[in-house]
Amino acid sequence: MLNQEFKIPAKLKTTSLVLLVIGLITLGAGVATLLFSHEVVSQTRFWAVLLQNSIFFLLISLASVFILSATSLAQAGWIVSFRRIPEAIGSIVWVLGIIAGAIILTLIWTDNYHIYHWLEKGNIPHNSLNTLKNFFLSKPFFSIWTVVVIALWGWLGVKLRNLSVQQDSEPKGSTKTYWINFKYSAGFVFVFALTLASTIPWLWIMSIDSHWFSTMFSWYTFASSFVSGMSMIMLWILYTKRHGYLDIVSDEHIHDVGKFMFAFSIFWTYLWFSQFMLIWYANIPEETIYFKIRMHGPYKFFYWLNIILNFVCPILILMPRPNKRNYFVVVLVAVLIIFGHWIDFYQMIMPGTVGADWQMGWFEIGILCGFVGLVIWLVANKLTKAPMVPQNHPFLKETIIHIS
Amino acid sequence: MSVKKFAVAVYDDEAVLFPAVKKVRSAGYKIHDVYTPFAVHGLDVALGEKESDLHVAGFIYGITGTATALGFMGWIFTTDWPQNFGGKPTFPLPAFIPIVFELTVLFAAVGMVLTFCYLNQIMPGVKKHIFHPRQTDDKFVMAIEVTDENAASTEAFLKSTGAEETKVEMAEADWWYGRFDQKEEYEIKQQLA
Numbered sequence: 001m002l003n004q005e006f007k008i009p010a011k012l013k014t015t016s017l018v019l020l021v022i023g024l025i026t027l028g029a030g031v032a033t034l035l036f037s038h039e040v041v042s043q044t045r046f047w048a049v050l051l052q053n054s055i056f057f058l059l060i061s062l063a064s065v066f067i068l069s070a071t072s073l074a075q076a077g078w079i080v081s082f083r084r085i086p087e088a089i090g091s092i093v094w095v096l097g098i099i100a101g102a103i104i105l106t107l108i109w110t111d112n113y114h115i116y117h118w119l120e121k122g123n124i125p126h127n128s129l130n131t132l133k134n135f136f137l138s139k140p141f142f143s144i145w146t147v148v149v150i151a152l153w154g155w156l157g158v159k160l161r162n163l164s165v166q167q168d169s170e171p172k173g174s175t176k177t178y179w180i181n182f183k184y185s186a187g188f189v190f191v192f193a194l195t196l197a198s199t200i201p202w203l204w205i206m207s208i209d210s211h212w213f214s215t216m217f218s219w220y221t222f223a224s225s226f227v228s229g230m231s232m233i234m235l236w237i238l239y240t241k242r243h244g245y246l247d248i249v250s251d252e253h254i255h256d257v258g259k260f261m262f263a264f265s266i267f268w269t270y271l272w273f274s275q276f277m278l279i280w281y282a283n284i285p286e287e288t289i290y291f292k293i294r295m296h297g298p299y300k301f302f303y304w305l306n307i308i309l310n311f312v313c314p315i316l317i318l319m320p321r322p323n324k325r326n327y328f329v330v331v332l333v334a335v336l337i338i339f340g341h342w343i344d345f346y347q348m349i350m351p352g353t354v355g356a357d358w359q360m361g362w363f364e365i366g367i368l369c370g371f372v373g374l375v376i377w378l379v380a381n382k383l384t385k386a387p388m389v390p391q392n393h394p395f396l397k398e399t400i401i402h403i404s
Numbered sequence: 405m406s407v408k409k410f411a412v413a414v415y416d417d418e419a420v421l422f423p424a425v426k427k428v429r430s431a432g433y434k435i436h437d438v439y440t441p442f443a444v445h446g447l448d449v450a451l452g453e454k455e456s457d458l459h460v461a462g463f464i465y466g467i468t469g470t471a472t473a474l475g476f477m478g479w480i481f482t483t484d485w486p487q488n489f490g491g492k493p494t495f496p497l498p499a500f501i502p503i504v505f506e507l508t509v510l511f512a513a514v515g516m517v518l519t520f521c522y523l524n525q526i527m528p529g530v531k532k533h534i535f536h537p538r539q540t541d542d543k544f545v546m547a548i549e550v551t552d553e554n555a556a557s558t559e560a561f562l563k564s565t566g567a568e569e570t571k572v573e574m575a576e577a578d579w580w581y582g583r584f585d586q587k588e589e590y591e592i593k594q595q596l597a
Contacts, residue, residue, distance in 0.1 A: 273498075273501060276498065277498050277499070277501065277502070280498050281498070281499060283490070283491075319463070321455070321459070403445045403446045403449075
């Protein structure tokens with residue numbers, strides 16, 4: 001059944017819409033009780049939670065575009081069997097990008113210095129640590145770069161998907177679109193290196209603690225988003241497979257995606273530790289302050305939960321080969337990883353904004369539900385628009401006989 | 405050290421080899437080994453090979469490396485020769501992690517390479533009988549251990565599976581130390597049979 005088209009199961013549709021409605025109600029309640037509250041902490045909490053969730057879901061969707069580009073450039077055959085899933089996730093990047101961009105630009109142009117401290121008037125000139133960042137952390141540069149980057153990501157995500165769908169209606173054996181796709185993939189990897197792998201996490205997340213800096217930070221964010229992006233792809237593969245689609249995806253493909261989840265969890269830990277150890281060893285006050293609030297301060301619980309969910313669980317559970325082929329175990333770990341990295345983003349953003357007054361309550365969980373519902377709804381709708389298997393991809397045979 | 409009799413079939417393509425392996429196994433023959441010029445994906449499954457336990461050995465070597473590094477450094481810096489480095493604790497765990505990691509990798513890597521060599525009987529100086537000179541170049545060679553009685557019938561059967569060349573020969577089944585250019589050594593072994 002190579003030309004099977006995806007029909008959204010009723011249960012999935014209901015679930016996603018219920019989650020989306022929960023999110024919208026939470027957002028409404030948040031606007032009423034938090035945004036217009038007299039307490040600065042409540043307002044900051046409102047914006048910080050929106051910032052965390054919108055950036056997190058934008059970046060893990062973007063990871064799909066990256067894995068598509070990277071495997072296209074490597075001319076990898078194994079991914080072709082479930083290529084439509086990262087394509088569908090990648091083509092919703094623009095929606096999440098608009099949401100994240102709107103939130104970030106609102107923060108910048110309303111001078112919300114409780115989130116981005118460098119927006120406070122007089123903060124930058126009087127602080128020698130910030131003077132070197134004057135150009136980088138200025139409203140015009142920040143806004144233009146944010147808009148340009150989101151536009152590029154959204155456009156390339158949709159473009160890669162459209163090229164692949166276009167290939168379906170081409171004559172058999174034609175490789176024209178394949179090579180166009182190859183060029184766009186190369187372009188995306190270049191864009192990705194200049195944005196997600198370097199400047200964007202500095203601007204959007206690291207500048208919350210604008211006195212602190214870490215050259216590992218963008219890689220750390222990349223690893224975090226990539227491993228949760230692979231987990232999300234895994235969840236979609238297993239969900240659609242369970243409903244009778246994607247029968248050319250075998251245990252071998254599942255095993256390969258499982259290896260990505262396993263390996264990049266370790267890669268994330270490697271970057272996490274590299275960032276921590278240099279700061280711990282040098283012991284310079286303006287650097288250690290970042291870890292003081294997280295390791296010994298009010299975020300102690302999330303800090304260690306982060307390590308347990310994102311390192312200890314994946315490495316111990318996914319290490320044996322049979323576990324990477326067991327659908328139940330793999331789904332469990334994928335959910336743990338996605339939740340773990342959501343916690344990771346939480347502890348990146350909250351200490352510098354709400355500080356000691358953190359809360360993990362109805363608003364945080366409600367907004368999380370809303371974004372999960374939005375992503376499920378958008379991706380499921382995208383999947384119905386084209387056959388679940390690329391029809392004329394040159395590597396189609398290679399992917400069917402693939403052995404990991 | 406045992407010289408045995410083998411029926412040998414030479415195939416020139418993996419597309420012929422796979423059905424041949426299937427036919428030979430379903431006919432009830434026990435394949436001694438298949439020699440290929442490159443790693444053929446899925447051949448281990450077709451041959452019915454069990455999954456290797458090499459990774460379990462690797463895990464044990466890795467844990468040994470972790471324990472060695474932590475134990476040795478911990479003993480030095482807390483018991484044997486405690487020193488104060490910039491006010492760090494006497495057991496500075498984060499500073500140990502890179503070395504613990506490296507030793508874990510080193511133990512696992514070296515241990516697994518040696519175990520792999522032992523399991524596959526490959527080592528500098530270790531030689532095995534080569535059934536066909538082109539099995540490392542472009543031919544696929546299958547060897548089946550036979551007795552004097554069934555040698556001819558096995559050879560005929562192999563011929564029917566699409567082999568381009570078949571033969572029955574006496575060969576050393578195990579490994580030995582030596583060099584292939586020392587022709588005499590090899591021929592003496594043949595005569596011993």
